[in-house]
Amino acid sequence: MEMPVPCSKCGEWVELNSTRESELNKGKMLCLECYSTDDSVKDKIEEIKDIQLMLDNNDPEVRGDRRGWKRKINELKQEIIELGYDPEEYLY
Numbered sequence: 001m002e003m004p005v006p007c008s009k010c011g012e013w014v015e016l017n018s019t020r021e022s023e024l025n026k027g028k029m030l031c032l033e034c035y036s037t038d039d040s041v042k043d044k045i046e047e048i049k050d051i052q053l054m055l056d057n058n059d060p061e062v063r064g065d066r067r068g069w070k071r072k073i074n075e076l077k078q079e080i081i082e083l084g085y086d087p088e089e090y091l092y
């Protein structure tokens, strides 16, 4: 039985069985296109959290180049914004 639902992100109507649940906003169903964006945003968020943790712990990996790693965080945040998401919403 067909059951179209609106994508939580773009509002496009899609078959329920061709939607996937957002990794960032549990319970929100996305069309495949929005899901792939959502998924790459999630990866970037995870990366930022990892880098932030290394900076917080002053890990040997980041010690020599803290500014470079902070710049990397800002680049990732910018990429997230360009994908239409607010990084601050998922980071703190």
Ligand SMILES: [Zn+2]
Residues within 6 Å of the ligand: 007, 008, 009, 010, 011, 012, 030, 031, 032, 033, 034, 035
């Ligand atoms: Zn969509």
